[in-house]
Amino acid sequence: MSNITDNYPLSEKSPDRLTTPTGASWNDIDLQSVLDGTLSISDLRIAPETLELQARIAESAGRSQLADNLRRAAELVGVPESKILEVYQALRPGRSTPAELESLADELESQYRAGRCARFLREAAQAYAS
Amino acid sequence: MAAMKSKRLDLSSRRAINQDSFIQEWPETGLILFNSPFDPKPGIRISGGRLRELDGKPEAEFDLIDRFIARYAIDLTRAEAAMALDSTEVARRLIDIGVPRQELVELFGALTPARIVEVVNRLNTVEMMMALQKMRARRTPSNQAHVTNRKENPALLAADAAEAVERGFSELETTVGVSRYAPFNALALLIGSQTGRGTALTQCAVEEALSLKLALLGLTTYAETLSVYGTEKAFHDGDDTPWSKAFLASAYASRGIKVRFTSGTGSEALMGHAEAKSMLYLEARCLMAIKGAGSQGVQNGSISCIALPESLPGGVRGVLAENLIATLMDLELASGNDALASHSSIRKSAKLMLQFLPGTDYIFSGYSSMPKEDNLFGGGNFDAHDLDDYNVLQRDMQVDGGLRPVSDEAVLKVRRRAAQAVQAVFRQLELPPVSDAEVEAATRVESSADMPERDVVGDLEAAGRFLEEGRSGLDVIGALAREGFDDIARKVLALQKLRLSGDHLQTSAMVLPGPRVISAINDPNDYRGPGTGYSLSSERRQEIASLKQALDPREIGRERYAQSGGFLRETGEAGAGTDPREIVIALGPAFGTALRATLLGIPHREVLRAMIDGIRAEGLRPRVVKIYATSDCGFIGHRGAQLSGSGIAIGIQSKGTTIIHQRDLEPLNNLELFPQAPNLDLSSYRTIGQNAAKYAKGEPVAPVPTRIDNTARLKYIVRTTVLHLHETRQVVKDRKPRELDWSRIEAAAGSGAVEKALPA
Secondary structure, three states: OOOHHHHOOHHHHOHHHOEOOOOOEHHHOOHHHHHHOOOOHHHOOOOHHHHHHHHHHHHHOOOHHHHHHHHHHHHHOOOOHHHHHHHHHHHOOOOOOHHHHHHHHHHHHHHHOOHHHHHHHHHHHHHHHO | OOOOOOHHHHHHHOOHHHHOOOOOOEHHHOEOOOOOOOOOOOOEEEEOOEEEEEOOEEHHHOOHHHHHHHHHOOOHHHHHHHHOOOHHHHHHHHHOOOOOHHHHHHHHOOOOHHHHHHHHOOOOHHHHHHHHHHHOOEOOOOOEEEOOOOOOOHHHHHHHHHHHHHOOOOEEEEEOOOHHHHHHHHHHHHHHHOOOOOOOEEEEEOOHHHHHHHHHOOOOOEEEEEEOOOOHHHHHHOOOOHHHHHHHHHHHHHOOOEEEEEOOOOHHHHOOOOOOOOHHHHHHHHHHHHHHOOOOEEEOOOHHHOOOHHHOOOHHHHHHHHHHHHHHOOOEEEOOOOOOOOOOHHHHHHHHHHHHOOOOOEOOEEEEOOOHHHOOOOOOOOOHHHHHHHHHHHHHHOOOOOOOOOOHHHHHHHHHHHHHHHHHHHHHOOOOOOOHHHHHHHHHOOOHHHOOOOOHHHHHHHHHHHHHOOOOHHHHHHHHHHOOOHHHHHHHHHHHHHHHHOHHHOOOOEEEOOOEEEOOOOOEOOOOOOOOOOOOOHHHHHHHHOOOOOOOHHHOOHHHEOOOOOOOEEEEEOOOOOOOOEEEEEEOOOEOOOEOEOOOOOEHHHHHHHHHHHHHHOOOEEEEEEOOOOOOHHHHHHHHHHHOOOOEEEEEOOOOOEEEEEOOOOOOOOOEEEOOHHHOOHHHHHHHHHHHHHHHHOOOOOOOOOOOOOOHHHHHHHHHHHHHHHHHHOOOOOOOOEEEEOOHHHHHOOOOOOOOOOOO
8 A cells, every 4th residue: 555655755756746836847947947037936836736745744644733734835825925924914913803804814715715724814813802 | 249268169159150140930920940839730621522621721711822722732532531641651651662752742732731741840851851862753863053143244154154064054044133134144045055065954034024035035945933932922022823823834835935933931931921830831832832833843942041941940951841842742843052051161061962962853953153253143052163072072972963073174165165156146146246355254264353344335235126126046046057156056946946845844854965855754753762763874973983183093103113223222131230339221112112202202212311311410320121021111110120230220111101110119019100201301301310329329319390280191191002002012921121232322412313302
């Protein structure tokens, strides 16, 4: 029976499975592509599928919280940095009302299909309110 | 100040240890490590799948941290069974090699903060070290360095980073004096870290939003600044909540960037928000919140607060306990030892042993790789000048502390190349120039005080623009390649590519050259008692053993070997003398023949001449014999005394150790013994000759005055051993003593052929 951790580390064992969210593959990224200017730093990103794979690996080692974190991260791959910083700021102490957090949660859920992150925000809102 | 009680007490009071601060416990303010009378009692109540009561506090009274822990950090399916176990029984399992790590991780994942502290407090310090050895997540220990300098000179930062990696550090952390320097400091580390044969992840400790930005731009490759506190008020003063920190952790992970959190005993008391709880109880809450947030790891061990727990009883044990709890939470552990913790070298080294001997994922979460004066993190408990000590400790204990001895040439080479690479990148990216003088200085200076001044205003403007224009790690890679630093460019790119894999997001990940990621997934700590877990490979053992200052013992003393014909000539077997006015000088088997100088390098010819002169000055007749049957000083002298007409003899070994012996004494007794050759000079040897003569004449004798140097044995024991070995090799058991013609000793004197003193 093959174990999920047999593929780890992915960069060594199965780099062919690794792509960027912009569609580039592991082997496309080399010094020449940097010099040609065909690559941008935003291409050097992890794909949600890869984060899910790492989440499963973490889970198989009994690390459910780390797996949850990686799955929230997978949802955030497509969320722009400005929005991420906005959500982070909103979660800091005394920055937002429960309603504001709720509306951010709605936005994450509807616009970015980030259901886990949305749930996490709602849990925060509830905790902040009590 | 009261009148001096005694000179000795007064001097003691001025020792380094007495510059440290020590206080008694004050539980009401949280100035206590364990067992504050105000700490809650362990307990849990669960109903309807919800945690209703945590360590005696009902859900309605939960603060944010309680809520977070209750929601994310306690395995409710196991909690009731786990909490029912006796604390001493659980403590015993921690050091029971029959109980595997994973079983304990699951058990501790179901305990409350108060119970975790109670269990850990049942272990003594050695037991905690045993538990840490078993419970750390990754099998291979490693080490992190701090790299900063007061002038924030980029060439020096890169050179220091390169040297740190050459020495084996696998993570580098920098920070800023002026935060606008951040992009350049990050850039310098990025380049320096990839210059030598090794590799390292790099980070820049700055405010959260800037830290995230640097990481997104690929100027840093991990982050460590996510601080957590054990009370809600302290958390708020840090301008965060457990949820905001957890969200930030996910943000980093979404860009494939490694993160660890930070916590540590003493921070809440320092901020005035300890709520009368013990430091360790609050730290247990922190660590549970960190686990709940889904962080792969933490740096703890009191970090910048370290001098506060160390002022209290049990402070150092408490810091070890917090390290241990981090591993019980299954977190990667970077175990502190960073900020200056004591004035006393003894105390600093003793404290270090608690992490160094068991091993942690990163023994230091910031070893000051440059001199303390350039450390912007709070001093650096160990710094660049302690690296040789550290390498010796690894060698002494046969412990892998993550570092390796390196040659001076390798250090200079890698420093220069890193500084040149930064110079080239600055040129290529049209940043303020780095001069050749800066490159040269960065290679060789002691600290930034010796660095040429840079245009600070120009640098800060350029750094601001760099960030505004969104220059990234790719710009750095391109610049390196265009300037001919392809090897560094490829290594930086390979690190950036790791983000695609997320391999280093797993617990306790470290990056090896390749880059190859090892973590608790593919290098899990499998310690189960003797013969298991991490052990030094034979290559690594050899590497640790090969200190640059370690000598080949076969080469020691070579310059003392005979190069040409001697000044002594054997004339036949030595018989018993009858002249009551003769003093025998009995030479060791190699003296003046196979070997030609003493331990200190005094030529044997001169030593012999000094003793002869001394005997003659007293009007007696010197007679010289060679003893072959023994190399022992006492026996040499004793054999000489049997042959001496006066019954008095001087015995001398090649290394210079001397004895005055008398015929009727037991071999190991003597009239005078000079066991420490390094304390003897030519005038001592002359006086020895005189004294021997006086004994023969029956005159009163004042023993030869010698210097006392208590470090002589320490300094010379290796050479003593090797020289004595050479002498012993000349022993011929059944060969009788030989008479020596020493007349050439005088012929040679003053002729220019006298051997010069050799280096000691």
